[in-house]
Amino acid sequence: DARVTQTPRDKVTEMGQEVTMRCQPILGHNTVFWYRQTMMQGLELLAYFRNRAPLDDSGMPKDRFSAEMPDATLATLKIQPSEPRDSAVYFCASGPDGVLDGYTFGSGTRLTVV
Amino acid sequence: SQQGEEDPQALSIQEGENATMNCSYKTSINNLQWYRQNSGRGLVHLILIRSNEREKHSGRLRVTLDSSKKSSSLLITASRAADTASYFCAITGNTPLVFGKGTRLSVIA
Numbered sequence: 448d449a450r451v452t453q454t455p456r457d458k459v460t461e462m463g464q465e466v467t468m469r470c471q472p473i474l475g476h477n478t479v480f481w482y483r484q485t486m487m488q489g490l491e492l493l494a495y496f497r498n499r500a501p502l503d504d505s506g507m508p509k510d511r512f513s514a515e516m517p518d519a520t521l522a523t524l525k526i527q528p529s530e531p532r533d534s535a536v537y538f539c540a541s542g543p544d545g546v547l548d549g550y551t552f553g554s555g556t557r558l559t560v561v
Numbered sequence: 562s563q564q565g566e567e568d569p570q571a572l573s574i575q576e577g578e579n580a581t582m583n584c585s586y587k588t589s590i591n592n593l594q595w596y597r598q599n600s601g602r603g604l605v606h607l608i609l610i611r612s613n614e615r616e617k618h619s620g621r622l623r624v625t626l627d628s629s630k631k632s633s634s635l636l637i638t639a640s641r642a643a644d645t646a647s648y649f650c651a652i653t654g655n656t657p658l659v660f661g662k663g664t665r666l667s668v669i670a
Contacts, residue, residue: 489662550658
């Protein structure tokens with residue numbers, strides 16, 4: 448089965464450090480989402496790409512977060528500098544255009560900022 | 562709010578019983594999707610229903626959509642312990658895929 452691959456699986460970092468999370472969407476999927484999940488806020492949409500172009504990143508704190516798709520096989524989410532409140536599980540999801548069967552999620556990156 | 566809102570927040574049932582979860586929303590939608598999340602894992606897509614559809618089935622899952630009331634329900638029949646998970650509805654329309662807070666389902670063997 449095709450999978451969305453996220454790396455790293457777990458990341459512990461100190462406050463102030465840069466964090467980069469990577470996502471490999473399923474080949475042929477042109478829509479990519481980044482979500483953040485916490486107990487308090489649930490699933491928050493951070494960024495949304497179609498054909499590598501960012502369409503919506505209104506949910507992302509612009510001063511420290513950035514999301515890019517350098518090519519069709521890689522999406523990145525960077526936090527610089529990281530803060531303890533960024534601790535969460537970050538999910539990437541991908542899907543084809545005109546989705547008929549929903550989107551495929553990766554297993555997530557669990558980020559802990561100490 | 563442009564997200565769906567699931568109800569109840571938590572549900573506990575005995576194995577073999579049916580489980581019903583509801584989702585309400587406030588905006589116009591293109592489609593509504595249901596996802597399952599097992600503890601510590603990513604979300605898994607269960608079923609998608611378009612705005613012009615009223616009902617859809619997939620195995621033990623039945624989803625209904627009432628566009629006039631802006632609500633959807635997910636029915637899991639003959640539940641199993643393995644159905645224990647959180648269930649989320651997500652809508653697409655004016656915004657991309659936006660999720661509610663989910664319903665935590667516990668199926669007791």
